[in-house]
Amino acid sequence: MIEIQELYKYYGDRRAIGPLSTQIGQGEVVGLLGLNGAGKTTTLRVLACDLLPTSGSVRVAGLDVVERPDEVRAKVGYLPDRPPLYDDMTVHEYLSYAARLRNVPVNKVKQRVSDVQELTEIGDVTNQLIGSLSHGFKQRVGIAQAIVHGPELVVLDEPISGLDPVQIMEMRELVRGLRGAHTVVVSSHILTEISETCDRILVIKDGRIAWSGTETELSATLKQGMHIALTLRTAGASAEATASKARSALSGVSSVREVEVLEPAEAGEGVASLRVAVSSDVREEVGKSLIQAGIGILELSREKELESMFLELLEEGEDSAGRKRRKKKHADELAKSEAPPATPATDKELS
Amino acid sequence: MRALVIARRELYAYLRSPLGSAIIAAALLVDGILFYFASLDTKRLSAQLLTQFFYDSSAATMVAGLLLSMRLLAEERQAGTITLLNTAPIRDRDIVIGKFVSSFGMLTLMNLLTAYMPLMVYVRGKVSVGHILVGYLGMILLGAAVTAIGLFASSLARSQVVAVIVGAALVASMILLWVVARAVDPPFNTFFSGLALHHENYRPFMVGTLQFDRVAYYLMVTYFFLLSATKVLEARRWR
Numbered sequence: 001m002i003e004i005q006e007l008y009k010y011y012g013d014r015r016a017i018g019p020l021s022t023q024i025g026q027g028e029v030v031g032l033l034g035l036n037g038a039g040k041t042t043t044l045r046v047l048a049c050d051l052l053p054t055s056g057s058v059r060v061a062g063l064d065v066v067e068r069p070d071e072v073r074a075k076v077g078y079l080p081d082r083p084p085l086y087d088d089m090t091v092h093e094y095l096s097y098a099a100r101l102r103n104v105p106v107n108k109v110k111q112r113v114s115d116v117q118e119l120t121e122i123g124d125v126t127n128q129l130i131g132s133l134s135h136g137f138k139q140r141v142g143i144a145q146a147i148v149h150g151p152e153l154v155v156l157d158e159p160i161s162g163l164d165p166v167q168i169m170e171m172r173e174l175v176r177g178l179r180g181a182h183t184v185v186v187s188s189h190i191l192t193e194i195s196e197t198c199d200r201i202l203v204i205k206d207g208r209i210a211w212s213g214t215e216t217e218l219s220a221t222l223k224q225g226m227h228i229a230l231t232l233r234t235a236g237a238s239a240e241a242t243a244s245k246a247r248s249a250l251s252g253v254s255s256v257r258e259v260e261v262l263e264p265a266e267a268g269e270g271v272a273s274l275r276v277a278v279s280s281d282v283r284e285e286v287g288k289s290l291i292q293a294g295i296g297i298l299e300l301s302r303e304k305e306l307e308s309m310f311l312e313l314l315e316e317g318e319d320s321a322g323r324k325r326r327k328k329k330h331a332d333e334l335a336k337s338e339a340p341p342a343t344p345a346t347d348k349e350l351s
Numbered sequence: 352m353r354a355l356v357i358a359r360r361e362l363y364a365y366l367r368s369p370l371g372s373a374i375i376a377a378a379l380l381v382d383g384i385l386f387y388f389a390s391l392d393t394k395r396l397s398a399q400l401l402t403q404f405f406y407d408s409s410a411a412t413m414v415a416g417l418l419l420s421m422r423l424l425a426e427e428r429q430a431g432t433i434t435l436l437n438t439a440p441i442r443d444r445d446i447v448i449g450k451f452v453s454s455f456g457m458l459t460l461m462n463l464l465t466a467y468m469p470l471m472v473y474v475r476g477k478v479s480v481g482h483i484l485v486g487y488l489g490m491i492l493l494g495a496a497v498t499a500i501g502l503f504a505s506s507l508a509r510s511q512v513v514a515v516i517v518g519a520a521l522v523a524s525m526i527l528l529w530v531v532a533r534a535v536d537p538p539f540n541t542f543f544s545g546l547a548l549h550h551e552n553y554r555p556f557m558v559g560t561l562q563f564d565r566v567a568y569y570l571m572v573t574y575f576f577l578l579s580a581t582k583v584l585e586a587r588r589w590r
Contacts, residue, residue: 011590048438052588074440084435086360088367100356101439145435 001026001153001183002047007056009042009207016042017207018056024200026152029179031198032187039207040187041081044155047185048078061152074103077151077182081158083142087131091122091141094130095148102149116144120174136167143174147182154182160193172197227303228283230274233296239272242295246274249293255282271298353441357449358456361423365457371419375461378415382408386468397476398559404468405486405557409549412494413522416458420501421515423450424580425508443584447577451502458494462487482559489556492569496548497522499576506583522548525572548572 001024008018017039024030032040045051046058049069058065060072086094095113104112117123120140125133130141139159146154159175160168175197178184188194194201195215203211234242243261250256258277276286287300365371385407389400427433436446469483504518505511529550532543544551545568552569555562 050434050437050588051590054589070440070442073438076438078434078438080431080434082431084430084432086364086430086432088364089360097356097360098435098439101353101435101441103440 001028001061002185003057003059005057007043007046007058008054009039009046009051010054015207017046017204018054020056020204020208022202022209022212024183024185027180027183029175029184029186029197029199031194031201032185032204033189033191033194033201034187034204035189038204040204041157042207043204044078044157044185044187045080047153048076048155049073050078050080074149075152076155077146077149077153078155079139079142079146079157079159081161083138084145085130085138085141087129090127090129091117091133091144092126094141095144098145099148104149112148112150116148119147119177120144121170135162136164136170139163139167139171140174147178152183154178154184156184156186158188159186160188160190168193226278226281228276228278228286229299229301229303230276230286230290230297231299232272232274232290233298234270234272235296236270242272243274245293246272246290246295249289249295250276250286253278253282253285253289255280256286275303352445353439354445354449354452357436357441357446358452361450361453362456365419365453370422371457374415374418375457375464378411378461379464382411382465382468385411397472397478398482400476401469401472401478401482401486401559402557404472405490408462408465408490409493409553409557412458412462412490413497413549415461416454416494416497417501417515417518417522419457420454420498421505421511421518423454423502424505424584425511425514428509429511437588444581446584447502447506447581451498451577454502455495455498458498459491462490462494479559481561485556485559485561488561488566489553492556492566492573493549493553496569496572496576499573499580500525503576503580503583506580526550 003023005021006018007020009016010018020039020043032043034040042051046053046065047060049065049072052066052069061075063072063075065072086097089097092113095116096109099109099112100106114123117126120143122137122140122144125137130138133141139162143156143159146156156175160171163171172193175184175186186194186198200212200214202209230246232242232246237245239261243259247259250259255278256276257279260275260277262273262275278286281302283300283302287297290297386404389395389403389407392400395403424433427436466487469478469486472478473480473483500521501514501518504521505514507517508514525546525548528543528547532540532547532551535543552565555565
């Protein structure tokens with residue numbers, strides 16, 4: 001469905017993406033994962049023929065985006081990170097307009113609009129002005145305009161951006177609902193979102209595909225096992241001392257590779273947070289060893305693997321100063337938000 | 352034709368927002384006031400009054416043309432809705448034509464709403480229908496050229512304010528070419544006066560004289576700036 005070969009895109013002298021090569025098959029739901037500035041949006045804009053590549057080849061359904069852009073656009077539906085909505089139009093008027101722009105025959109516009117309204121569950125607001133809708137409904141209308149012409153490829157740039165948890169779940173269902181009828185490319189920096197909705201993940205870093213595969217394949221490729229998040233009671237000792245004690249206790253557990261001290265996961269004194277890298281699931285052994293060493297365990301949990309992998313990928317080639325900066329930034333953000341950090345890297349940090 | 356789909360949406364936007372109506376109402380008010388004061392001069396012949404009307408109305412047409420066209424592409428870019436057009440299977444040329452048709456349509460409607468004034472002169476005075484028709488043709492052609500210039504300026508800017516300033520600067524520069532023509536020696540004076548947006552090219556229409564080279568001039572200015580706006584849109588995809 002999509003063939004990208006040696007794609008480069010420059011903004012002036014700055015390389016936004018490249019060299020980037022990949023293939024996406026018909027009917028796949030692929031997640032594009034990367035930090036801001038990694039080149040996700042630029043890649044999607046090239047796929048949607050909003051931007052033209054500086055060099056390289058991009059073919060959608062066998063059509064080159066430079067040589068036959070109009071034909072490619074007819075086969076692609078695109079939702080940018082900011083939905084292109086006219087506040088002064090009603091939902092129905094807007095979708096009819098989008099359908100007419102995208103070559104839907106006049107006698108089929110009404111039916112197509114009705115179909116996508118049903119699919120995206122916006123029928124109740126069809127006569128409301130778009131400017132009066134909530135953010136969640138606006139995102140839905142954005143997706144509706146992207147699929148109103150029945151495109152073969154649907155490109156969604158950060159579709160859950162700014163949504164509340166309920167809206168995120170609804171949007172997730174909506175994206176899943178596109179599976180089968182369309183090939184879907186979704187970008188996000190919400191790591192769990194990608195693993196929840198996509199068949200395959202493309203991790204993009206510095207404008208290049210850093211990794212490609214399923215979550216399982218990535219895990220196997222990196223051979224990094226998993227991480228265990230620990231919150232321990234320090235019992236009057238310092239966090240470093242508790243960590244040192246924990247390291248000693250865990251030295252007997254063969255799968256433990258590294259023990260890292262994090263910013264405290266809970267407010268107040270007497271709490272230390274650790275992140276333990278292990279090559280297999282030894283949570284039980286870790287718990288037993290710590291209890292035997294007389295260390296109080298407040299919390300022991302498995303970290304989201306995708307987040308760990310993502311962090312590892314990002315840290316590859318990055319110097320230790322860079323890692324420290326990332327961790328310090330993370331700690332600062334957590335302090336500001338007063339949110340309990342369950343993992344060393346949250347979605348917020350990665351945004 | 353997709354250009355007409357865009358034109359229809361734009362006309363709809365003009366009619367639904369107060370901006371389009373406000374601009375047209377203000378221009379008509381100014382036109383009416385100027386006509387009233389011009390008609391107070393009883394020594395004027397009716398043909399002279401009609402010439403003065405077309406002269407005054409040309410100013411209102413140019414200002415309204417710039418104000419109506421400033422939003423055409425700048426607002427789309429500012430709101431992010433340009434992406435809808437850029438990713439639809441339509442050519443940049445059609446986007447520009449659709450935008451132009453809507454704005455030019457509104458301006459022409461405004462021009463036609465002034466018709467009661469020359470009709471009063473026609474009923475009470477001695478002017479020919481040809482004078483009126485040619486005068487309106489000139490006003491409409493001038494409006495087309497100014498709308499194209501405004502659309503081009505709008506394609507360059509993200510802000511409507513910047514767009515109207517750039518558009519006004521371009522229109523003012525082209526009007527003032529007749530001043531340049533006075534300051535230079537032949538044959539350059541002929542060259543510059545021939546390029547001036549208003550002076551040499553509009554006057555024949557004001558007095559009811561139809562000259563096809565003047566018609567061609569306005570059509571070429573319109574085409575040139577519409578083509579330029581199209582090229583700006585195309586170039587943005589390569590940036």
